[in-house]
Amino acid sequence: MQTGSCECGAVKFEVTGKLRPVVACHCTQCRKTSGHYWAATQVENEQLNITEDSGLKWFRSSNFARRGFCTGCGASLFWQLDGEGATSIGAGTLDGKTDLKTEKHICCADQGDYYDISDGLPQAADLDNSND
Structure with missing residues (x-):
């Protein structure tokens, strides 16, 4: 089991x-939400258990997805594509x-x-059927 949280612990x-594996998304929404590009892993919804949600707020960021963040510290935590049944989780929010x-x-x-993308990993111009 892996645990994670926002900075203040309200989520x-x-x-x-x-x-x-982590996918780095460079879209404008991800950069605006996180302050840089968004690096996220993903898990099926049934395998994500939110144990503290007093600070959790969902924001409908487009007509096809929503983002979860903490109202206390502002941490960007989750991204969900409508109907996919999975949640992308900010890799930096995971513990240890x-x-x-x-x-x-x-x-x-x-x-x-x-910035430059210079790590030699594959790059796609658009969403490339990968969800983050």
Whole structure:
């Protein structure tokens, strides 16, 4: 089991399933929400147990997805694509050692002009059927 939380502890969660490798999303929404690009893993909804939700707020960020964040500290925690049955989880919100690796970059067409993607991992111009 993997645990995670926001910075202030008003949102805490446990993950009981296998986490997907990390995908880095460079879309404008992810950059606006996180302050940089969004790096997330993912798990089936049934394998995500939110154990503390006093600070959890969901924001409908588009007509096809919503984002979960903490109203106390502002941490960007979750992303859910409507009807997918899975939740993307900000990789940085997980506690301790995760053994996760970043596998690719998506929405690179929206990448900010202040950084380069130079790690040699695959890059897709758009969502590339990967959900984050």
